[in-house]
Each structure stands twice: as C-alpha cells, then as structure tokens.
Amino acid sequence: MKLSEMACGVxxxxxxxxxxxxATRKKLMVMGVLPNTELSVVRIAPMxxxxxxxxxxxxxxxxxxxxxNIDVEVR
Structure with a gap:
C-alpha cells in the first residue's frame, strides 16, 4: 500500500x-522516515x-x- 492511500489514524x-x-529519500531518512519505522497519518488537508x-x-x-512513492505495510 502507498502512504498516500492511508486513512487518518491508521x-x-x-x-x-x-x-x-x-535527494528526497535522504532528506526523509534524516527526518526519521526509515525502512521498518512505524508511522501514522494524523491528518489530511481538506483538498x-x-x-x-x-x-x-x-x-x-x-x-x-x-x-x-512511499510503500507501507498496514498493521
């Protein structure tokens, strides 16, 4: 599943x-978005x-x- 397809709170x-x-991958990795790292969608803008x-x-x-462009596995 792609990160853009996730719903809020998942x-x-x-x-x-x-x-x-x-370049984008390096910037995200510096911010903590690494493989096998848990993340959650807090909010999606109205548009x-x-x-x-x-x-x-x-x-x-x-x-x-x-x-x-970010692949995730939902838990």
Missing amino acids: SAVVSDLSALPA GDPLQVRVRGVDIALRKQIAA
Whole structure:
C-alpha cells in the first residue's frame, strides 16, 4: 500500500523508499522516515494535500506526490 492511500489514524510500517529521488529519500531518512519505522497519518488537508504524518513522535507534512512513492505495510 502507498502512504498516500492511508486513512487518518491508521498506523503502518515503512517498507520501501526506493521509488523516491535520491535527494528526497535522504532528506526523509534524516527526518526519521526509515525502512521498518512505524508511522501514522494524523491528518489530511481538506483538498487532500499535504498529509500530516507522525514519525518517532514528530509530525511531518508530506506532499501527496511524495507520499505516493512511499510503500507501507498496514498493521
């Protein structure tokens, strides 16, 4: 499943980031979005972009285009 397809309040584990460009992937990894890391969607903006995602206790706003390239496994 893609991160952009998740509903609010759902938790998942990051499984793959390889579809992202290298620069974007590095920035997300520095912010804690790593493979096998649990994250949850806190809120989705009214127009669907951006998503508020909680990773390791920190909230990050991700564009839907970026979230569509992050594979997750729902728990």
